Amino acid sequence: MALLAMATVAAAEPPETVRFITCPTYRDTDAGRKSGCWLADDRATGRRYDVSAAPSKPDWNHEILVEGKAAEAPDRCGGIVLDPVRTSVLAGTCTRHMLPAEGYPGNRFSLPKRDVAPMAAARAVPPGPYSTRTFRLFFGFDSAFLMYQYDDYLLDRAITWIRAAKPRTIVVTGYAASGPETVSGRAIAEDEEIARDRAERVTEALVRLGIDRGIISVRTDTRPRPVDDPDADGLVEASRRRVDIEARF
Amino acid sequence: MLGATTLLLAGSIAARASRDGPTAPADRWWAPGSNRTFPTQADYADTTGTLRVLLTGGPLATKGHPFFTPVGPNGRACVTCHQPADAMSLSAATATERWQATGGKDPLFAAYDGSNCPTLPQADRASHSLLLGYGLFRIQRPWPPRAAKGGAVTPDFDIEIARDPWGCNSGKYGPGAGNISVYRRPRPLANMKYLLAIGFAYDPKQGLPLALDPETGKPVSGNLMADGRASTLDAQMRDAAATHLELLEQMTPTDMARIVDFESRIYTAQQADRTGGAVDIAGAEGGPAKLANSQAGQLGSIGKPVWSEFEAWEKPAPGLGPARAAFRASVVRGAHVFRDKTFLITDSTGINAPIGFGNPVRNSCVFCHNMSQMGNDVAPGQVDLGTTNQPFADPMPWLPLFRITCRKAPHPFYGRVIYTSDPGYALTTGRCADVGKITLQSLRGLSARAPYFSNGVAKDLRAVVDFYDRRYTIGYTEQEKRDLVNLMSVL
Structure with missing residues (x-):
C-alpha cells in the first residue's frame, strides 16, 4: 500500500539529522489508546516528519523544537519517521490543527524501551567493584x-x-x-x-x-x-x- | 455472598421502601457517642440496591472509640461525616434527612463548616443550602498556602474574589485575612489500602519521585484529599480534627492509632443491584470482599484489567430472567466502554501537561482510573478535568468564583488569568499550573453517596457521564451512557 510505503533512507548514508522549529499537527488516527500521530513540517525544506516517537510529545497550542534522525520505518502517519526524536514545547503559540486519519493507521501503542518497573519488581543489584x-x-x-x-x-x-x-x-x-x-x-x-x-x-x-x-x-x-x-x-x-x-x- | 433467598428478601424490603437491607443495623444513622457494636458486615439499601460494609478483623465496640466519639466542642465525631450507609462518605440525601429529623440541630450542621458561612443565621435552612443540596462542606484553607512542614509557600499567582455568594471569602474569612473558603464533598474513608498504595516510585505528573511524608520520611501515594494537603491518615486526621471537629488540642497518638486501625479495616462496595442481583455470583467478583482480599496498587493495564470483575457476566447464566440478564450485559458493556472507548483528552493539566503524553492524547476512562479493583490512579491523581475551572465547569452561581492571575509563566492551557470555583491542588502547592486539579475520586460505593465530583455538581451518575461527554466531546451513544451508569452503580 502506498500509505505504508517505506520512508526510505539510503542504507549507505548516515541517517538524516534534522533540527527545526514549527507548529505541530495532530493526526487523529485511531488504533487504540495513545495511537494518534504527531506531525511536524520543516518550513525550510517543506518536508513533513512523523515525530510521534518523541518521549515527551507536542502540545498543539504551542510551537515545538524538533530534533531527530530519520528512521527506516514504515510511514504510518503521513510523514518521514524520526526516531530517535525529541520534541520540546516552546512558548510560541500555534493555531490548533488536527487532521483526520485519511487512511493512515497510526501507531498502535507499545511500551517504550525506557519504561520504569513497578516498585514491587526486584531490581538486579549491580555487581561491584564500584568506582567513580x-x-x-x-x-x-x-x-x-x-x-x-x-x-x-x-x-x-x-x-x-x-x-x-x-x-x-x-x-x-x-x-x-x-x-x-x-x-x-x-x-x-x-x-x-x-x-x-x-x-x-x-x-x-x-x-x-x-x-x-x-x-x-x-x-x-x-x-x-x-x-x-x-x-x-x-x-x-x-x-x-x-x-x-x-x-x- | 448473598444467597438467592437473601436477595429476594433484600428486594422485598426495598419494595417496601425500607432503606435497610436484611442485615443492616436498626438505625442507619451512626450518631456520635452512641454505644453500638460495629459489625463485621452490614448491608444498607441505597439508590440502586444494597451497599455492603465490611470490617475485617472482627466487630468493634464503638463506645469510647475516637472515630465514633465527639472529641471536640461541636458534638461531631469522624463518623458524623463518614457514615457507613453512605459508603463512609455522606450523601446530600442523608444530610437532608438529618435536617428534617433534628430541625437542623444535628452537629452535622455546625456553623464552622456545615453552613455556607458561620456569619449566616444558623437556624435558617437556606444558610445550609450547600450541604443540603450538594453535600458540600466549607473547607477553609490558609492563604498564602503553608507547606506540610509548616513553612510558608510563596504562590506564583494572585487570587481575587470574583463572586462571594455567602460572604465567606470576605472580611475575616477572606484572603486579606489569610483565608480562602471552598466547598467540597467528604471523601469516603474506606478501602484505604488502595488509596495509600504505591505502585511506582515516581510521580509522572510532577516529574519527580513520590513526595516524602515529612514525619516518617517515607514516600506517600499522593491520593488522599481533594487538594492533596495531607498525605497520610495521621495528617488527614489532624486536619479534620482541627477543622471539622473544631478540636483545639492535638489528638493523642493512641486515639490516632485507633482511628487508623479502624480506617484500615473498612471496605465498602455495592453488593447487590435491585435488577442485576448480587454482584459476586455467576462468576462475577464485585462487592467489598474482593476488595478486602486483593492486593492494592496494581496497574490494570499490566495486570487485572479495571472492572474485569464483571467479565463472567458476558455469558448469561442459564435461566436468568430477561431484566437481570439485560442489566448484567449492560454492566459488562459498560466496563468495556470504560476501558476501551477512546476519545481525545485535551487541555487537562496532569494529563496533557507537563507529563508529555501530548495535547491532545487519545485514551479512555481507564487512562487515569487505572488501578485494578479500585479505579483510582496508581500514580498521585491530581488532574484538572475542568469541574471547577471555566470555561469547562458548569455554571454554579451558588459557589464562590476566584480570579487567578499567574505571576510567572501562564497556565499551559488557560493563559494568564483563570476563573475557578475551587483552585484545588493549587491551594496546597501555590502553583498556578495546578489550579483546578482535584485528586481523582474513589469509584466504589457510588450508589450510596450522591452527588458526585468534589463540588457535588453531578447530581447522579448520569450527570457524571454527561459532564465527561461534554468536556471531551466523546460522543457516547445513549446505550453507552446507560451502560456506564449501570457499571458505576454496581461498583
Whole structure:
C-alpha cells in the first residue's frame, strides 16, 4: 500500500539529522489508546516528519523544537519517521490543527524501551567493584521536568546503582545550553537559570529516593559540550541539555 | 455472598421502601457517642440496591472509640461525616434527612463548616443550602498556602474574589485575612489500602519521585484529599480534627492509632443491584470482599484489567430472567466502554501537561482510573478535568468564583488569568499550573453517596457521564451512557 510505503533512507548514508522549529499537527488516527500521530513540517525544506516517537510529545497550542534522525520505518502517519526524536514545547503559540486519519493507521501503542518497573519488581543489584561513575539525565529545551518513560527510567537505573555502590559523595551538575544557536532562522538559547533548576530538581529527586542531602553538592555549567552517551540516542544538541550525577568514592 | 433467598428478601424490603437491607443495623444513622457494636458486615439499601460494609478483623465496640466519639466542642465525631450507609462518605440525601429529623440541630450542621458561612443565621435552612443540596462542606484553607512542614509557600499567582455568594471569602474569612473558603464533598474513608498504595516510585505528573511524608520520611501515594494537603491518615486526621471537629488540642497518638486501625479495616462496595442481583455470583467478583482480599496498587493495564470483575457476566447464566440478564450485559458493556472507548483528552493539566503524553492524547476512562479493583490512579491523581475551572465547569452561581492571575509563566492551557470555583491542588502547592486539579475520586460505593465530583455538581451518575461527554466531546451513544451508569452503580 502506498500509505505504508517505506520512508526510505539510503542504507549507505548516515541517517538524516534534522533540527527545526514549527507548529505541530495532530493526526487523529485511531488504533487504540495513545495511537494518534504527531506531525511536524520543516518550513525550510517543506518536508513533513512523523515525530510521534518523541518521549515527551507536542502540545498543539504551542510551537515545538524538533530534533531527530530519520528512521527506516514504515510511514504510518503521513510523514518521514524520526526516531530517535525529541520534541520540546516552546512558548510560541500555534493555531490548533488536527487532521483526520485519511487512511493512515497510526501507531498502535507499545511500551517504550525506557519504561520504569513497578516498585514491587526486584531490581538486579549491580555487581561491584564500584568506582567513580557518571549518570546522565536529559531534558527538553528550557525545561527541568524529568520526562516520563525516559528520565524516570534513567534515574531509576542510577539510584539502583548508587544504593548498591554507596558512594562517598555525589556531584550533581546542571547544564544549560545557553549559547545562542540559529534554528529555523531564529536565535534560540536556554535560560542560564535552567542549569540550576535542573540540578536542584535532580538533587530533590535523589533525596526523595533516599540519598542523604549532605553528600550531594550542586554545580552548574552554562556552556556544555555534547556527550556521546547511549541514552542521548546520538542527538548531539539535545545531549547538552542535561544533568550529570557523578558518584565519587 | 448473598444467597438467592437473601436477595429476594433484600428486594422485598426495598419494595417496601425500607432503606435497610436484611442485615443492616436498626438505625442507619451512626450518631456520635452512641454505644453500638460495629459489625463485621452490614448491608444498607441505597439508590440502586444494597451497599455492603465490611470490617475485617472482627466487630468493634464503638463506645469510647475516637472515630465514633465527639472529641471536640461541636458534638461531631469522624463518623458524623463518614457514615457507613453512605459508603463512609455522606450523601446530600442523608444530610437532608438529618435536617428534617433534628430541625437542623444535628452537629452535622455546625456553623464552622456545615453552613455556607458561620456569619449566616444558623437556624435558617437556606444558610445550609450547600450541604443540603450538594453535600458540600466549607473547607477553609490558609492563604498564602503553608507547606506540610509548616513553612510558608510563596504562590506564583494572585487570587481575587470574583463572586462571594455567602460572604465567606470576605472580611475575616477572606484572603486579606489569610483565608480562602471552598466547598467540597467528604471523601469516603474506606478501602484505604488502595488509596495509600504505591505502585511506582515516581510521580509522572510532577516529574519527580513520590513526595516524602515529612514525619516518617517515607514516600506517600499522593491520593488522599481533594487538594492533596495531607498525605497520610495521621495528617488527614489532624486536619479534620482541627477543622471539622473544631478540636483545639492535638489528638493523642493512641486515639490516632485507633482511628487508623479502624480506617484500615473498612471496605465498602455495592453488593447487590435491585435488577442485576448480587454482584459476586455467576462468576462475577464485585462487592467489598474482593476488595478486602486483593492486593492494592496494581496497574490494570499490566495486570487485572479495571472492572474485569464483571467479565463472567458476558455469558448469561442459564435461566436468568430477561431484566437481570439485560442489566448484567449492560454492566459488562459498560466496563468495556470504560476501558476501551477512546476519545481525545485535551487541555487537562496532569494529563496533557507537563507529563508529555501530548495535547491532545487519545485514551479512555481507564487512562487515569487505572488501578485494578479500585479505579483510582496508581500514580498521585491530581488532574484538572475542568469541574471547577471555566470555561469547562458548569455554571454554579451558588459557589464562590476566584480570579487567578499567574505571576510567572501562564497556565499551559488557560493563559494568564483563570476563573475557578475551587483552585484545588493549587491551594496546597501555590502553583498556578495546578489550579483546578482535584485528586481523582474513589469509584466504589457510588450508589450510596450522591452527588458526585468534589463540588457535588453531578447530581447522579448520569450527570457524571454527561459532564465527561461534554468536556471531551466523546460522543457516547445513549446505550453507552446507560451502560456506564449501570457499571458505576454496581461498583
